[in-house]
Amino acid sequence: MKKSRRAAPAAGHPTPAAAVEPENAVELRDVSVSYGTTVALSGLSLAVARGETVALLGPSGSGKSTALKAIAGFERPSSGRVLLDGVDVTDASPARRGIGVVVQQYALFPHMRVDANVAYGLKARRMPKAEIAARVKAMLEMVGMEGHAHKLPRQLSGGQQQRVAIARALAIRPQVLLLDEPLSALDASLRAEMLLELQALRAELPDIAMVYVTHDQSEALTLADRIAVMRNARLEEIGTAEQLYSRPAGAFTAKFLGGASLLPAISTTVVPDGGAMGSVLAGAHRMKAVAPFAVNPGGRVLVAVRPHAWKLAAGSPAAAAGWAGDGAGDGYTVNSLPGRVESVQWRGAGHRLQVDLIGLSERVTVDLPAMSAVPAPGDLVVLTVEPQHAVLVPAGEL
Numbered sequence: 228m229k230k231s232r233r234a235a236p237a238a239g240h241p242t243p244a245a246a247v248e249p250e251n252a253v254e255l256r257d258v259s260v261s262y263g264t265t266v267a268l269s270g271l272s273l274a275v276a277r278g279e280t281v282a283l284l285g286p287s288g289s290g291k292s293t294a295l296k297a298i299a300g301f302e303r304p305s306s307g308r309v310l311l312d313g314v315d316v317t318d319a320s321p322a323r324r325g326i327g328v329v330v331q332q333y334a335l336f337p338h339m340r341v342d343a344n345v346a347y348g349l350k351a352r353r354m355p356k357a358e359i360a361a362r363v364k365a366m367l368e369m370v371g372m373e374g375h376a377h378k379l380p381r382q383l384s385g386g387q388q389q390r391v392a393i394a395r396a397l398a399i400r401p402q403v404l405l406l407d408e409p410l411s412a413l414d415a416s417l418r419a420e421m422l423l424e425l426q427a428l429r430a431e432l433p434d435i436a437m438v439y440v441t442h443d444q445s446e447a448l449t450l451a452d453r454i455a456v457m458r459n460a461r462l463e464e465i466g467t468a469e470q471l472y473s474r475p476a477g478a479f480t481a482k483f484l485g486g487a488s489l490l491p492a493i494s495t496t497v498v499p500d501g502g503a504m505g506s507v508l509a510g511a512h513r514m515k516a517v518a519p520f521a522v523n524p525g526g527r528v529l530v531a532v533r534p535h536a537w538k539l540a541a542g543s544p545a546a547a548a549g550w551a552g553d554g555a556g557d558g559y560t561v562n563s564l565p566g567r568v569e570s571v572q573w574r575g576a577g578h579r580l581q582v583d584l585i586g587l588s589e590r591v592t593v594d595l596p597a598m599s600a601v602p603a604p605g606d607l608v609v610l611t612v613e614p615q616h617a618v619l620v621p622a623g624e625l
């Protein structure tokens with residue numbers, strides 16, 4: 228959670244309760260949305276602080292857009308409450324919420340010029356003409372579109388249209404900006420460019436709360452202070468990118484966000500409160516990994532290892548020769564697992580290997596940096612991982 232930007236009350240002069248501003252610009256309390264028999268969102272509780280960007284990340288159909296519609300007021304929750312700045316707006320119309328919304332397909336009015344599109348929400352609020360003109364000019368400058376004010380949307384590129392859509396959403400000076408896959412209609416290079424622009428824009432709007440829906444983790448990692456991972460209409464996990472990436476609390480997040488391999492294992496140590504190193508047996512292999520939660524001997528866990536965390540043991544593939552005989556290695560070398568390379572793929576920044584672990588019937592993904600010696604398909608290798616780069620997650624359903 229972001230730190231409050233407000234000054235703390237002076238010592239001895241506590242702020243009266245009534246004057247305390249609510250910290251959260253957006254709050255969903257146990258919100259569910261159903262479409263007929265389809266439960267699109269189930270019991271979502273989420274708070275977004277002023278100045279904070281939260282990304283809703285998850286596979287298709289996981290309820291991300293529905294959550295956004297509940298905040299904007301386009302869908303009424305079947306249960307639960309929606310609060311903006313501490314005020315319950317569950318029954319308020321979208322217009323009364325004063326939220327800026329940017330959706331995937333620009334959604335500009337095709338028959339209106341760029342400047343009229345940006346002015347639209349201001350006219351609806353009956354702002355004086357001179358003020359509208361000044362605001363439109365400022366907004367178009369902010370998104371680098373000041374030279375296109377008199378064009379129609381069809382005369383603009385996809386990226387330019389999306390910039391105008393952002394200017395239009397920001398023109399009403401919303402306290403909350405919702406973005407639903409705003410870059411997904413753009414090609415890869417334009418998407419990367421717009422991502423940088425959104426990052427710059429974010430810095431110019433320090434007090435706006437943003438909720439950003441995406442299924443692209445690089446967008447979420449670039450823009451968000453916190454990431455909410457959605458799955459099957461529910462919030463799976465929420466945290467900073469760093470927390471979710473390196474210490475996922477569940478197998479789904481480990482796989483979805485970090486692309487981690489998950490090795491089934493049995494705990495051999497007691498870690499009462501989590502946060503310490505745990506020891507496990509993955510098949511016949513002894514492994515040490517960070518245990519972010521309490522584990523007991525005999526408990527079933529998964530060892531999550533991200534593709535970049537694997538290393539080839541020195542001397543691999545030759546080092547693997549001694550391991551192949553009994554299929555399980557000697558069982559004494561910690562965090563060293565023998566395997567056979569199934570495939571090798573050149574990926575520009577390095578090589579991606581698929582390696583079948585011997586004795587574990589698991590295939591793991593290994594990303595090797597460029598310049599490292601690359602084995603060939605069929606080679607025996609020994610994979611290693613530093614204990615601090617392996618993390619235990621509960622053996623949940625994927």
Ligand SMILES: Nc1ncnc2c1ncn2[C@@H]1O[C@H](COP(=O)(O)OP(=O)(O)OP(=O)(O)O)[C@@H](O)[C@H]1O
Nearest residue numbers: 262265266267286287288289290291292293294442
């Ligand atoms: N208007 C609707 N009528 C009926 N079902 C709907 C409607 N809108 C969404 N759904 C269903 O609700 C579920 C959640 O949809 P939602 O659009 O929120 O998912 P999402 O995570 O945003 O997916 P995507 O990434 O594909 O946009 C899906 O099963 C979807 O089919």
